[in-house]
Amino acid sequence: MKWRRALVSRCEPNAAHLMLVEIGSYFDYFWLITQNVDGLHTRAGSKQVLELHGNMRGGRCLRDGVDLPQTPLASLPPYHSCGTALRPHVVQFGETSESATITAAITASAHADLFIVIATSAVVSPARDLPLIALKNGVTVIEINRDPTP
Ligand SMILES: [Zn+2]
Numbered sequence: 001m002k003w004r005r006a007l008v009s010r011c012e013p014n015a016a017h018l019m020l021v022e023i024g025s026y027f028d029y030f031w032l033i034t035q036n037v038d039g040l041h042t043r044a045g046s047k048q049v050l051e052l053h054g055n056m057r058g059g060r061c062l063r064d065g066v067d068l069p070q071t072p073l074a075s076l077p078p079y080h081s082c083g084t085a086l087r088p089h090v091v092q093f094g095e096t097s098e099s100a101t102i103t104a105a106i107t108a109s110a111h112a113d114l115f116i117v118i119a120t121s122a123v124v125s126p127a128r129d130l131p132l133i134a135l136k137n138g139v140t141v142i143e144i145n146r147d148p149t150p
Contacts, residue, residue: 002073005056013044016118021045031108035120035127037090050105052097052127058089102126110137117141122149 021044024030032046037056041049059071061080067089071078077085091097105126109115115134122128122145131141143149 002076005073008038008040008056011038011040013040017041017044017046020118024048031105031112033105033108033127033130035124050101050108052091052101052105054088054090054098056088056090059086060089062087097126105130106133109134109139112139115139115141117143117145119145120149121147 017040020032020041024032024046029048031048031050032041033050033052034041035053037051037053039051039055039057055069057070059068059078059080060066061068061082061084063082063084064080066080068080068086071086071089077087080086096102109130110133112134115131117131120127122131122143128150131143134141
């Protein structure tokens with residue numbers, strides 16, 4: 001994880017991240033729902049970001065369950081103030097996303113005026129379910145992908 005964090009820290013938001021910031025600026029309510037864990041949407045300037053799979057810059061205390069938005073890596077593993085090791089604040093294979101984040105994403109999807117899906121395989125739940133929730137609630141859905149999705 002330290003290697004990945006170092007790698008991502010050298011990355012800058014790209015044109016797609018910046019385009020989404022601009023699109024968001026045209027709306028009073030604009031939720032950006034992402035499976036990315038690199039934090040680049042927030043670094044680009046997006047304000048309301050729901051990170052379904054967490055954020056690799058954060059940590060979670062294994063004892064207290066406390067989520068820390070950003071963890072320093074003075075040691076490996078990093079430790080919480082209680083002395084317990086922190087795990088990365090990302091969803092691992094076999095785990096589920098935080099329920100509060102999922103609930104917020106479902107609510108935003110169901111009540112949207114427009115739902116735009118960009119660059120996803122649309123096979124990983126819960127992200128794949130969100131455009132379907134939007135469709136069931138009469139929301140217009142636009143999918144922008146290089147390849148067809150199920
Ligand atoms: Zn702790």
